């Protein structure tokens with residue numbers, strides 16, 4: 001089809017098919033840049049979902065756009081830079097921590113202070129929301145209108161060229177009437193879920209666009225499953241306070257590849273990808289898939305009782321897994337999901353990128369196919385290359401998070417970095433953050449993953465893991481069914497923790513010691529329950545610090561009472577040492593002092609403190625100054641004693657102890673999700689696909 005080789009000019013009309021983020025970003029950017037160039041354009045956004053309230057000016061459309069609704073730090077930065085400040089009522093949850101679930105332990109990654117990450121509802125669902133439903137897409141659409149775009153509610157059914165080579169749209173308006181719209185340029189921003197659950201390649205509109213551009217090859221897509229649970233704000237505060245979870249594995253019966261759990265107000269959004277979704281007959285089997293997922297032990301540990309919460313909203317949208325080929329023709333181009341999105345993460349960022357790059361191309365380079373290929377084509381190449389790297393990144397991450405031994409090595413590498421390295425120089429943590437947040441291009445992530453500094457951290461992790469495994473075996477520490485939780489105290493938090501312990505005890509922790517270690521774990525339980533568990537320390541039936549070759553027994557006094565004595569003995573070597581509980585502060589702190597048989601000075605402190613989310617933190621602090629001996633023989637002897645009690649043994653023993661204490665306390669405790677919801681005898685039904693989303 002012949003067409004003039006020119007860019008958009010004054011009074012040209014541009015049609016944008018679809019009022020999702022890509023369509024709005026395109027309209028906003030196009031109008032802003034056109035203004036700078038002194039060109040006046042008419043921009044019409046055609047959106048098939050009608051407004052929730054035709055009399056309102058808030059541009060909220062009915063239904064939603066099928067998304068987990070996480071706004072990445074990278075996108076947030078862009079929104080801020082372009083004066084698109086997302087209003088408070090749209091932000092549903094601010095995220096401070098991102099968790100990645102691993103087979104060994106879960107990785108907790110802090111959102112850097114300089115970045116903002118939050119969750120939003122895209123549209124007006126779920127229907128149970130209180131107040132006026134405000135969604136991200138409505139906000140962007142409103143911003144596009146402010147820039148001068150016009151919205152036409154209706155469904156574009158076909159695009160064809162007029163005899164003069166201009167695109168002409170056939171629109172089924174809300175009234176039912178068919179309207180024709182001739183334009184100078186059309187941006188196709190339909191996403192891939194116009195008919196949620198169906199492959200967009202079968203869409204009649206896409207078929208008409210293929211007739212305009214026979215070389216267009218739509219992106220490949222994959223089924224996903226999203227549902228919302230009304231768990232209540234209290235439950236979310238206790239279990240997911242300003243946090244999100246990415247789960248990377250299911251079970252032998254539930255083949256899962258990736259799940260995101262994202263809090264929004266009183267709701268929890270769950271998005272699943274994997275063979276368990278690909279192979280399921282959805283939405284019919286949705287309730288079963290959701291139940292199987294929520295009942296996984298690794299999920300139930302984080303969210304006890306959640307499998308009983310009714311689903312309030314569910315849908316089976318598709319997500320792109322490749323990039324479309326030749327997504328441009330004369331006076332027409334695809335943007336957003338319709339052309340492809342970044343694999344598994346940050347689709348809204350790629351919608352922004354494709355939209356704005358196209359807007360610049362049509363204003364600067366031109367609107368014919370060659371000009372689009374020269375300008376906008378670079379963005380398509382970037383996206384395709386990014387996703388090629390993305391596939392490798394996710395392939396490697398799957399190995400790292402789902403293979404038990406590799407997962408343990410990677411966790412150990414991560415934990416060691418957090419313990420010993422400065423916050424600014426933790427290469428593995430940085431790369432994990434980039435993967436989890438989607439905040440860097442996958443090519444950069446892949447390069448970092450294979451870089452020397454990350455490999456060095458992993459090698460250290462491997463060495464520590466092999467050593468720990470050997471010593472766990474030697475001392476008979478079994479994990480069995482116990483969950484494993486992070487117990488690392490970040491290097492930058494150590495002085496803070498020491499200060500808290502000193503203030504609880506009302507005394508300084510003591511002079512310089514040769515050896516100092518601290519560990520902490522979050523526990524859902526009361527101070528009393530945790531203290532009661534600590535009373536097992538040194539009891540024959542204790543599940544923690546119950547070691548082969550080393551007898552740990554309470555030999556005098558009553559558990560947890562001042563004056564009680566715990567003895568550590570190694571009968572085989574004829575060595576023993578005692579620790580006396582010299583101070584107790586209510587249900588808060590226990591201070592044990594070590595006698596001077598084997599060390600000059602030694603302390604063991606247990607401390608229970610409230611956390612911001614209404615739970616408790618159990619911290620353990622140990623410090624020792626070893627005896628040195630005077631002559632050579634004596635020195636060698638004491639060095640030998642040191643070797644019998646290597647410092648890392650504390651890491652192994654207290655790490656195991658904290659996890660078992662947590663699990664024991666929580667198993668007893670486990671309150672259900674927001675009482676009303678879980679116990680309400682209501683319909684625990686998966687709403688039909690179209691009815692809700």
Ligand SMILES: Cc1cc2nc3c(=O)[nH]c(=O)nc-3n(C[C@H](O)[C@H](O)[C@H](O)COP(=O)(O)OP(=O)(O)OC[C@H]3O[C@@H](n4cnc5c(N)ncnc54)[C@H](O)[C@@H]3O)c2cc1C
Pocket residue numbers: 017018019020021022023046047048049065066067068069070071072154155156157189190191192193194205224225226271272317318319335336337338341345346347348349351
């Ligand atoms: C399960 C899942 C979870 C996701 N989670 C996230 C996340 O947390 N963060 C993130 O950044 N990205 C996420 N994404 C990706 C994100 O949803 C998409 O990248 C984003 O929605 C793309 O925007 P879009 O405007 O291209 O398409 P869409 O958001 O799909 O918008 C298309 C619009 O076009 C309209 N439309 C369609 N056909 C027509 C027509 N014929 N006529 C008129 N209007 C039409 C639709 O009604 C819709 O409003 C997720 C995707 C999935 C599937």
